[in-house]
Amino acid sequence: MPALLWVPATLMAAFAQVARNGLQASLTRTIGTLGATQVRFLFGLPFALAMLLLVRLALGEGAPHLVAPALRYALLGALAQIGATALMLMAMARQSFGVAYAYIKTEPILVALFGVVLLGDRLAPLAWAGVLIATAGILLVSVDPRAWRTLLADWRPMAIGIASGACFGLSAVAFRGAITALPDGGTLNRALTVAVIGLAIQSVLLGAWLLAFDRAAFTGSLRVWRESMSAGFLGAFATACWFTAFSLTAAANVRTLGLIEMPAAALASRRVSGKPFGRRQWTGMLLVMTGIALLITQAVD
Numbered sequence: 001m002p003a004l005l006w007v008p009a010t011l012m013a014a015f016a017q018v019a020r021n022g023l024q025a026s027l028t029r030t031i032g033t034l035g036a037t038q039v040r041f042l043f044g045l046p047f048a049l050a051m052l053l054l055v056r057l058a059l060g061e062g063a064p065h066l067v068a069p070a071l072r073y074a075l076l077g078a079l080a081q082i083g084a085t086a087l088m089l090m091a092m093a094r095q096s097f098g099v100a101y102a103y104i105k106t107e108p109i110l111v112a113l114f115g116v117v118l119l120g121d122r123l124a125p126l127a128w129a130g131v132l133i134a135t136a137g138i139l140l141v142s143v144d145p146r147a148w149r150t151l152l153a154d155w156r157p158m159a160i161g162i163a164s165g166a167c168f169g170l171s172a173v174a175f176r177g178a179i180t181a182l183p184d185g186g187t188l189n190r191a192l193t194v195a196v197i198g199l200a201i202q203s204v205l206l207g208a209w210l211l212a213f214d215r216a217a218f219t220g221s222l223r224v225w226r227e228s229m230s231a232g233f234l235g236a237f238a239t240a241c242w243f244t245a246f247s248l249t250a251a252a253n254v255r256t257l258g259l260i261e262m263p264a265a266a267l268a269s270r271r272v273s274g275k276p277f278g279r280r281q282w283t284g285m286l287l288v289m290t291g292i293a294l295l296i297t298q299a300v301d
Helices: 003-044 047-061 068-095 097-104 109-118 123-140 144-154 155-181 187-213 215-223 225-246 251-273 279-300
Strands: none
Touching: 003 068, 003 187, 003 215, 003 251, 047 187, 047 251, 068 155, 068 187, 068 251, 097 155, 109 123, 109 155, 109 251, 123 251, 123 279, 155 187, 155 225, 155 251, 187 215, 187 225, 215 225, 225 251, 251 279
8 A cells, every 4th residue: 555645544534524523513512512522433433334344345354353452552542532522622612613723733742752652653853843833833823922821811721622632642642553553454454443443432431421421412412313423424534534544654744744624624714704814824824834744755755
């Protein structure tokens, strides 16, 4: 499989994730934070399972051997992603869509650090520069520098957003660890196998929690099943693309390129607000593109 397949896989994942996050944010107002979080997993699982079966039939492959390290990494990734998704929706509820994304998208720096510590991934110095430049661009796009004093005074949304980014980063590295720990199977087969395992763990754990402590949120997601199915499909498709990319390159490369979703989110926010982009937003987007270009250049080398 071509090494650079991770680039289009990441781009598809990023844009699918923007659409899914928008659907989840709207569901939060209807069924609450945990109910909207559960939608991503419970309604995504059947789609991920169908994708896995189709890939195995098309490639003529069986199931990879499930070894203990892969299962441990998958469990860690599943738990971290539950926490990350819930924290993300809380941050969006407290701040505007763009500002919440800025906090959450400090993630690539944390992914790079987790990758070094947990998996021994290594980035070239220019790749680190790309991660930092792209992250700075995200912050500039999302938040007017004149507003930082006010935002820092209200530290809770910032703390929630950064904690969400940290959990997303940990989940990305853990899922990459699970995929690479599988001893056999093709790239798509291993990626989708881990995706199904992760979604199954998340559906069972969060579903059991909601049935025990917040049954209204659980039944609420079933009541709005059309919207939940749409969010579930987009979530499963995004997960399949993310995991395919994770199987091919370091998670930091994937999540930094995934910052391309931020301009898309900014465009969506602009469409809602009707406000044109100013010099700050265009400068920030240029920084994001510069950082991504540096990263891809180093990844190709």
